[in-house]
Amino acid sequence: MADLSVDICGLSLKNPTMLASGVLDETGKTMASIARAGAGAVVTKSIGREPRQGHGSPCIVELGDSLVNAMGLPNPGIDVFGRELEEAKKAGVPIIGSVFGGGEAEIAEMARLMADAGADAIELNLSCPHAKGFGAEVGSTPERVESICRAARSGLDIPMFAKLTPNTSSIVDLAKAAERGGADAIVAINTLKGMVISPEARMPVLANRFGGLSGPSIRPIGVRCVYEIRGAVKIPIIGVGGIESGNDALEYIMAGASSVQIGTAVWKHGPEVFSKVCEDISEFMNRNGFDRIFEMVGVAHEVKH
Numbered sequence: 001m002a003d004l005s006v007d008i009c010g011l012s013l014k015n016p017t018m019l020a021s022g023v024l025d026e027t028g029k030t031m032a033s034i035a036r037a038g039a040g041a042v043v044t045k046s047i048g049r050e051p052r053q054g055h056g057s058p059c060i061v062e063l064g065d066s067l068v069n070a071m072g073l074p075n076p077g078i079d080v081f082g083r084e085l086e087e088a089k090k091a092g093v094p095i096i097g098s099v100f101g102g103g104e105a106e107i108a109e110m111a112r113l114m115a116d117a118g119a120d121a122i123e124l125n126l127s128c129p130h131a132k133g134f135g136a137e138v139g140s141t142p143e144r145v146e147s148i149c150r151a152a153r154s155g156l157d158i159p160m161f162a163k164l165t166p167n168t169s170s171i172v173d174l175a176k177a178a179e180r181g182g183a184d185a186i187v188a189i190n191t192l193k194g195m196v197i198s199p200e201a202r203m204p205v206l207a208n209r210f211g212g213l214s215g216p217s218i219r220p221i222g223v224r225c226v227y228e229i230r231g232a233v234k235i236p237i238i239g240v241g242g243i244e245s246g247n248d249a250l251e252y253i254m255a256g257a258s259s260v261q262i263g264t265a266v267w268k269h270g271p272e273v274f275s276k277v278c279e280d281i282s283e284f285m286n287r288n289g290f291d292r293i294f295e296m297v298g299v300a301h302e303v304k305h
């Protein structure tokens with residue numbers, strides 16, 4: 001029987017799936033319900049120092065199974081969110097606290113406050129493509145990624161992940177910089193910057209004009225990013241972008257990811273997606289003689305055409 005459990009930077013997960021930041025993860029109740037639905041870990045909504053409303057409506061456009069969102073990092077601020085974290089932790093899976101900020105000092109402070117609130121690990125959001133002054137705006141150059149990671153790492157005694165943007169000429173350079181700055185794992189990828197225009201209205205559909213594309217249409221880009229990063233860093237990689245099935249998750253794992261995150265598919269198909277992905281992976285492993293997930297990590301690098 002296949003054993004789906006994985007160890008990511010010392011965190012024990014019963015299976016390699018995590019809830020990605022931003023979908024059903026702003027309250028303790030919804031995070032706990034995702035854990036009960038079968039996720040191996042839960043990443044929180046990205047949280048900042050102060051409460052923030054985010055962008056006005058419309059902030060999401062559906063394009064088949066994909067989405068373009070410009071939520072703009074709405075969140076209640078870390079003081080209020082701490083209480084939600086307590087509730088989420090009762091579900092018994094690792095909770096990874098996603099944080100954002102406007103620069104080295106603020107992000108380091110947020111990471112420390114999230115750790116104090118009880119998170120089991122920290123994910124630095126260096127990659128949101130639609131929030132002025134945050135996310136990709138501070139995480140698009142190797143120099144900033146390295147200095148932000150170094151500042152955040154120095155005040156932490158729990159694992160720290162760096163979530164990177166694909167909206168760059170080289171995500172590999174960002175990953176190497178994150179590793180140099182002390183990140184314990186790379187999360188790739190966040191959404192791709194895009195926009196949708198309504199010809200009838202003759203205007204952009206999103207109030208913010210620009211948003212981030214997620215869902216199955218970005219999976220080949222995410223898989224390529226993970227494959228390239230795997231060849232460049234030694235720390236573990238967490239793959240995210242367009243995963244809906246076990247086969248999709250296996251693409252990321254064979255590209256080099258030790259675990260995966262799922263966002264848009266939860267929005268579109270419900271929390272059952274976690275148990276479905278795990279059943280698919282388990283069935284594949286039994287059929288192909290794999291006992292543990294790590295045996296499959298990066299194997300696509302070994303076989304050449």
Ligand SMILES: Cc1cc2nc3c(=O)[nH]c(=O)nc-3n(C[C@H](O)[C@H](O)[C@H](O)COP(=O)(O)O)c2cc1C
Pocket residue numbers: 020021022023045046067069071073098125128163189190191213214215216218240241242243261262263264265
């Ligand atoms: C509605 C929505 C909100 C999101 N909010 C966040 C966020 O707060 N922080 C973050 O790092 N990523 C956020 N993301 C990006 C996802 O975590 C993920 O990286 C991206 O959507 C690709 O994965 P997916 O195709 O499985 O959704 C959000 C995505 C969506 C669709």
